[in-house]
Amino acid sequence: MSSRPAPQIGFSFEYLMWIFTRLSGCALYLLALVGFVSALVMGARTQMGVGDLMRWTFFPNSYHVVNTNVPDVDPGWMNAYWNTIQMLVIFFAITHGMNGLRVVIEDYVRRPWLRIFLRGLVFLLWLFMLIVATYVILTI
Template sequence: MSTTETTASGVGPVEGGSYNVDNPAPYIEAPRQRTKKTPKSTRGNFEMAAWLFMRLSGVVLVVLVIGHLLIQLVLDGGVSKIGFAFVAGRWASPWWQVWDLLMLWLAMLHGCNGLRTVINDYAERANTRLWLKGLLYTATVWTILLGTLVIFTFDPNIR
């Protein structure tokens, strides 16, 4: 009896009331404790490569994307000049084909890796993680493949 009185005065109103010295409430464990099931080593150079790729692709993308935006939206009449003929004219040159291809791949992989780290940091349950990453990778692969296909098989005489 005396124990309940002292603890009750110490912590204020008792919620639930079913917990006591012999039956303490369970502790809220840290999100993922290191247990025996935790893999011993997840070392490898993938995370380092991913980290390095983010920095390098970021630098290249600044040039590619700002150049792209200038050409498409600002220079030489701005956005009103864009049409089928304009795109067809640009993709006739291998230079712009490579530019767009590089931009597509780098931007998609850069964004994909960025979102992967966001999911790793914010998804709390393993299942949520799995599904979000599955969705992300599917969307990325689909967009990259479709874009690459269009750049390589583009036919200006399509009717």
């Protein structure tokens, strides 16, 4: 296995995705912290256990906390703030993971036609997962 050269500075796709991977990793940590602190501020410190709080931190979905002491848990109380947090987590997580899969394909697949096919498949999978996740978030 030969290693790929580091991306050159400039506005090439490889360099931008290299930067995106670093920034999206930091964004995921920041979103987890924002979700955690927001849940605590909104009353989770007295109404949830640690496990419920962790589920809520990453995917603030009312169905995750049905068995807790949170009063009036129903799907109608989700607001734009939590939907935005969910959409950002989903976007960064899916794109970060699919970019990692793309890099693995670039590193290990030698046949150019197979590499192009797999890159297209990864793109379609990325698009499908974003559409399904968006549908689920906005309809719950």
